[in-house]
Amino acid sequence: MDQEIKVLIAGCGGMSGAWLKAAESENLTVTGLVDIKRENAEKRAREHDLGRDVVFDELDAALHETKPDVVFDCTVPEAHHEITMKALDAGCHVLGEKPLADSMQRAREMVEKAEQTGKLYAVMQNRRYLPTAPAMTEFISSGVIGEVTTVNVDFYIGAHFKGFRTRMQHPLLLDMAIHTFDQARQFTGADPLSVYCKAFNPKGSWYEGKASAMCIFEMSDDIVFNYRGSWCSEGYNTPWAGSWRIVGTKGTAKWDEGKPHAEVVEGEYKGMRSEVKEVESGAQPLEITGHTACVKEFIQCLREGGTPQTICSDNIKSLSMVFGAIESDKKGKPVGI
Ligand SMILES: NC(=O)c1ccc[n+]([C@@H]2O[C@H](COP(=O)([O-])OP(=O)(O)OC[C@H]3O[C@@H](n4cnc5c(N)ncnc54)[C@H](O)[C@@H]3O)[C@@H](O)[C@H]2O)c1
Incomplete structure (x- = not known):
């Protein structure tokens, strides 16, 4: 049986629905939903029967309390740097929404951080x-x-x-x-x-x-x-x-x-x-497409080794x-x- 993978989803707005669906189809355990607008996290928790304990409005607390293996970053572009840097520092792998970052300087820092921590950091390019x-x-x-x-x-x-x-x-x-x-x-x-x-x-x-x-x-x-x-x-x-x-x-x-x-x-x-x-x-x-396919490839690389095609060190060229x-x-x- 595959080992349990605990996931924290950061940013619970429009796109997070597709990520939650993908997490469910990969049998991932969603242990946290964090959003600076707490009501957005609460809404997703209700929709997916996850209970109130998974809801956070602050990333540090969510990382500390839920100790996820993976962070899915579904926040707005300006927040990708903060979420990814903190998640990698906390020892998590990260799959984040496009665009990788809102500046090249920040993107380079994120790619360097992934290299330093040895964690996988890839970007959602569902197309x-x-x-x-x-x-x-x-x-x-x-x-x-x-x-x-x-x-x-x-x-x-x-x-x-x-x-x-x-x-x-x-x-x-x-x-x-x-x-x-x-x-x-x-x-x-x-x-x-x-x-x-x-x-x-x-x-x-x-x-x-x-x-x-x-x-x-x-x-x-x-x-x-x-x-x-x-x-x-x-x-x-x-x-x-x-x-x-x-x-x-x-x-x-x-x-x-x-x-x-x-x-x-x-x-x-x-x-x-x-x-x-x-x-x-x-x-x-x-047969499996879009967000679900990209999440699937990322999780497969975590479980079996390998490099996702949207790994940050390659995706930075698109950015x-x-x-x-x-x-x-x-x-x-x-x-x-
Ligand atoms: N791959 C695709 O096809 C696709 C499509 C649409 C959007 N996107 C990308 O997805 C990301 C989110 O887009 P959206 O449409 O869901 O936006 P949205 O505004 O609906 O949702 C973003 C959520 O992030 C929260 N947030 C912002 N800063 C945060 C922080 N520091 N910590 C925690 N939560 C924070 C907001 O409160 C909001 O609930 C963007 O990067 C966007 O470019 C991708």
Whole structure:
């Protein structure tokens, strides 16, 4: 029988429901729920029949009294540093919500702390576990479109949020684009080298900060990655993971969260254009997906050894794309990453 794993969940707002569900499906023992708004922790405790003893409004007390093996950090981005540093110092492993941190300096400190303590610290990048995302990675790495040269993604969603996003300086780049940037690394295996970004807040936006952005990344392996996105675009919304076109030396693959498919060159070209044929990925979609799959992989690594694909030392490269884009926008010119 698997050894019991005790979990403390920090931050009991909107996302914590998905984490509690994942904890239940992995048979983890939730020994604590902590939130600076105690009523949020109490609500989750009631919903999941956990009793009042698990509820805390202060992290130190929760760590001391419940002695968890793992902390799930579902707090707002500004709190990730404090929660993770304290949890690692208390000898816990941490799986935290994206983005890893709200600055590169803080992110580096968190990665260093994980190395010093020898504890696992990974980040929730649930888009990596969309049903057909691994199939897309496999499709691209199979060489079906040849060598990748260009990645284009459009993300256009008119999201009428309430809460922290409406007040962020860069709600799109910091809160959402991290998913797409990370997924570009998942699909291509390439890492970022430089970025030019123009972020802006379009007319009619209901955000205080810059809710739209265009970014051009130079990636390793001579790949150019173009990202166009908006949180305040009404009509013709794209899928949450965006609408993807990946161009290679032998064809073009597309992905809209469904089955990956491509048009690839067939034989010699006649006249102006090549003859192409349509090919589809034959890979089966994941059965366990999203938050549950990411939690599952993390717990499996704890139980059996191994490194989660969203380990902080790798995930910080995706975060560096976010902060590189923000710096480029501020300077009005391309910056190295
Ligand atoms: N992976 C995804 O698909 C996805 C989707 C939405 C949000 N998120 C991320 O999840 C995180 C939480 O987002 P949300 O929508 O649940 O936000 P939310 O505001 O609904 O909930 C955050 C909770 O954290 C609590 N909190 C804040 N500081 C705290 C602290 N120091 N200690 C304890 N509790 C604290 C707040 O009181 C609140 O209850 C963010 O990092 C966000 O970017 C991820």
